[in-house]
Amino acid sequence: xxxxxxxxxxAAAAPPPAAGxxxxxxxRRRSLSPGRRLPAAGLIGPLAVLALWAxxxxxxxLDPGAIPAPxxxxxxxxxxxxxxxxxxxxxxxxxxxAYGFAIGLTAGVVLALASGLSRVGEALIDGTVQLNRAIxxxxxIPLFILWLGIGETFKIAIIAIVVYIPVYLNTHAALSGxxxxxxxxxxxxxxxxxxxxxxxxxxxALPGFFVGLRLGVTGSWLGLVVLEQINATSGLGYxxxxxxxxxxxxxxxxGLLIYGVFGLVSDSAxxxxxxxxxxxxxxxxx
Amino acid sequence: MAPHTEQLTAPAVRLAGxxxxxxxxxxxxxVDLEFPAGQFTALLGHSGSGKSTLLRAVAGLDHEVEGGGExxxxxxxxxxxxxxxxxxxxxxxxxxxxxxxxxxxxxRGRAALAEVGLAGRERAWPSELSGGEAQRAALARSLVREPxxxxxxxxxxxxxxxxxxxxxxxxxxLWKRHRPAVLLVTHDVDEAIVLAxxxxxxxxxxxxxxxTIDRPHPRSYRDPLLGEYRERLLAALGVTExxx
Numbered sequence: 001x002x003x004x005x006x007x008x009x010x011a012a013a014a015p016p017p018a019a020g021x022x023x024x025x026x027x028r029r030r031s032l033s034p035g036r037r038l039p040a041a042g043l044i045g046p047l048a049v050l051a052l053w054a055x056x057x058x059x060x061x062l063d064p065g066a067i068p069a070p071x072x073x074x075x076x077x078x079x080x081x082x083x084x085x086x087x088x089x090x091x092x093x094x095x096x097x098a099y100g101f102a103i104g105l106t107a108g109v110v111l112a113l114a115s116g117l118s119r120v121g122e123a124l125i126d127g128t129v130q131l132n133r134a135i136x137x138x139x140x141i142p143l144f145i146l147w148l149g150i151g152e153t154f155k156i157a158i159i160a161i162v163v164y165i166p167v168y169l170n171t172h173a174a175l176s177g178x179x180x181x182x183x184x185x186x187x188x189x190x191x192x193x194x195x196x197x198x199x200x201x202x203x204x205a206l207p208g209f210f211v212g213l214r215l216g217v218t219g220s221w222l223g224l225v226v227l228e229q230i231n232a233t234s235g236l237g238y239x240x241x242x243x244x245x246x247x248x249x250x251x252x253x254x255g256l257l258i259y260g261v262f263g264l265v266s267d268s269a270x271x272x273x274x275x276x277x278x279x280x281x282x283x284x285x286x
Numbered sequence: 287m288a289p290h291t292e293q294l295t296a297p298a299v300r301l302a303g304x305x306x307x308x309x310x311x312x313x314x315x316x317v318d319l320e321f322p323a324g325q326f327t328a329l330l331g332h333s334g335s336g337k338s339t340l341l342r343a344v345a346g347l348d349h350e351v352e353g354g355g356e357x358x359x360x361x362x363x364x365x366x367x368x369x370x371x372x373x374x375x376x377x378x379x380x381x382x383x384x385x386x387x388x389x390x391x392x393x394r395g396r397a398a399l400a401e402v403g404l405a406g407r408e409r410a411w412p413s414e415l416s417g418g419e420a421q422r423a424a425l426a427r428s429l430v431r432e433p434x435x436x437x438x439x440x441x442x443x444x445x446x447x448x449x450x451x452x453x454x455x456x457x458x459x460l461w462k463r464h465r466p467a468v469l470l471v472t473h474d475v476d477e478a479i480v481l482a483x484x485x486x487x488x489x490x491x492x493x494x495x496x497x498t499i500d501r502p503h504p505r506s507y508r509d510p511l512l513g514e515y516r517e518r519l520l521a522a523l524g525v526t527e528x529x530x
Contacts, residue, residue: 181367182373184347184367188364189384189385189386190431203376280374
């Protein structure tokens with residue numbers, strides 16, 4: 001045993017000329033990765049744009065009729081909120097989006113479950129939804145006006161359709177993409193059909209569902225904007241459309257700002273829920 | 287070669303004329319096999335020889351495979367796969383308890399985890415386990431059901447050599463304590479010899495060799511008397527070692 005150790009040490013001692021020779025010491029290679037991330041990296045760009053906008057406005061380099069100064073926009077927002085109809089417009093828009101989104105979400109999930117868990121359901125539902133998807137939903141507006149009139153029902157219906165499609169597609173894909181190895185495991189462990197759905201199918205499909213949910217949220221705002229700008233007599237889009245007629249660019253910017261806040265808040269909320277529900281994934285990503 | 291017919295207890299597993307084929311290609315060609323309760327059996331064969339097909343048939347997992355024959359297997363069967371097959375969205379203890387309901391199930395799950403050396407990891411996520419730990423958790427999951435028959439489909443195939451040796455000891459120890467009949471499918475001749483008391487070789491869809499290994503445990507890879515068994519098994523597998 002000891003002889004082998006000695007031979008290995010001599011073998012290891014053989015190459016020291018290379019290790020000991022001066023100048024062979026290896027320098028660290030230049031890193032090709034972009035390095036560590038800056039703190040609050042997501043905010044730097046927007047803040048720079050804002051500063052540029054404010055600076056140019058203050059220096060009088062921007063036409064206030066086309067791009068009013070940031071403080072003008074804020075003042076207009078305050079004025080519209082206290083004196084005008086901004087508060088009711090916001091509530092109207094939010095209600096449309098919320099109803100449409102809730103109905104679309106429910107429909108998307110229920111249809112995906114029905115189609116993902118039964119072959120009969122799949123035969124009835126999947127092809128129909130795929131067909132529906134092929135028609136751009138906003139192209140349905142004329143028909144829906146004819147059917148439902150130009151009131152709230154029609155707007156909510158269009159938003160619901162815009163939402164249910166991505167929710168359905170992603171949830172259904174996730175449901176039918178459950179790893180067959182896990183199906184086998186469930187059989188081996190003697191799970192009932194209900195337990196199989198609850199413990200394997202649903203949790204396994206959640207990541208896909210959340211992709212659909214986020215697309216649905218974005219879609220609901222998109223649908224809202226389009227509907228309010230062409231077929232409404234109240235709401236944020238209507239306010240902005242009216243402002244175009246009177247050349248009030250500050251009012252239009254107020255509307256855009258609020259749409260932006262809506263989008264940001266709703267997306268963050270979905271992400272928050274997603275992180276909570278899919279906490280088991282954090283260990284993989286971080 | 288029928289040393290097992292004198293068993294007093296009824297066989298745990300009995301296959302008679304078992305056939306299975308995929309798209310007209312016969313994989314199992316009338317397998318006759320019996321093994322008694324509590325026996326540790328290994329099943330060897332080339333890849334593609336049908337050993338997994340046999341195991342899946344015994345496990346009742348071959349839903350859409352053509353075939354016939356008679357098959358008797360016990361009520362409580364557990365399967366350990368090559369991958370640990372832990373659900374990534376359930377913590378380790380919840381994975382172990384998959385399919386085991388009831389009040390005392392949790393206690394049994396904890397006990398099983400402690401037995402495989404994973405006490406204290408109950409709340410861990412599967413992604414936080416090493417390959418060996420994940421496979422131990424899978425073993426614990428199979429134990430919770432108190433199986434009469436434990437089917438293992440190359441359970442150590444994806445592990446590194448050191449971990450594999452440690453898992454061999456663990457599996458043998460668990461078997462000694464719980465005494466299920468074990469059918470271990472493997473392509474590793476040494477693994478079969480070290481672990482099993484009976485080694486079968488599957489060849490051309492039938493049992494080509496049925497060897498009882500009569501050596502005390504724990505066995506060492508270096509036991510020279512096992513060399514004889516190894517040669518016979520390798521010969522049955524069509525591998526000729528030049529021993530000149």
